Amino acid sequence: MAAADRLELVVVRHGLTAWNRERRYQGQRDIPLLLPEARPDLDRLRDHLAAERFDAIHCSDLTRCRQTLAHVLEGRGGEVETRFDARLRELDFGDYEGKCYAELKELAAYREWIDSRGERAPPNGESAAALRERLAAWLGELLVAAEAGGHRRVLTLTHGGVIRELRRRFEAIDFWAGSVGQAQGRRFVFVHQEGGWRCSSSSAVPAPASATR
Structure with missing residues (x-):
């Protein structure tokens, strides 16, 4: 199989949960849809x-x-084996998991965390730098496998904070501008040139009804 020189990475956030509706920090709590x-x-x-x-x-x-x-792949059969990876989990919000803004807004440590754009780890939680580190390791392995295996399109199911970090890295946007809704995400297009991969574009998934970006 020829090595890939272009890859579409479709990265999608999970669907709605009760804690999404209640605007609670889920983090790495195992909350169902x-x-x-x-x-x-x-x-x-x-x-x-x-x-x-x-x-x-x-x-x-x-x-x-x-x-x-499972819902996305319903009726399609087992086209490829899925790799389940803990590195794709949401940021660990530590002591803030299960809580919402109204319960936290008066806490100085919470305000410091918000003002730092996640760079300061929440109490007993994970910093944005730690999240970036595990995502970089995952993405590096994915791109090596894509080049070696001739992969043209890869699907990834993950969380809002993961997509926010990928957008901050590849779209060079502000931290607060990187949010996506439930069951939405981004399509990152990578091209392989001069011995390495470069993200050449990003667009919304599903695509907006009236426009493309």
Whole structure:
């Protein structure tokens, strides 16, 4: 198989959970999808990706991502084996998991964490730098495998904080501008040139009805 020189990496956030609706920090708590309320967004994502075939599939090992992936792949058969990877988990919010803004807003440590754009780790949690480190290791392995295996398109099911960090790295946008909704994500296009991979573009998944970016 010829080595790949172009790769589409489709990275999607899991569907709606009860804690999403309540605006609670989920982090690495294993919260399932809120069904049937999550289903319309899941259906839209599945329909958007229905005609696409993937050479590799990666997924966070948490239940909400596993459930979202199962919905996306419903009726397709086992096209490729899925790799479940704890490095694709959400940021560990430590003591803030299970809590919402109203419960935390008066805490000085919480305000310092917000003002640092995640660079300061929450109490007993994980810093943005630690998240970037594990994502860089995962992505490096993915790109090596893509080049060696001739992969053209890879699907990844993960969390909002992971996508935010990927957008900050490859789109050079502000930390607060990187959010995506449930069952939404980004399509990153990488090209291989001069001995390395470079992200050449990024667009919304599912694509907006009226425009492309």
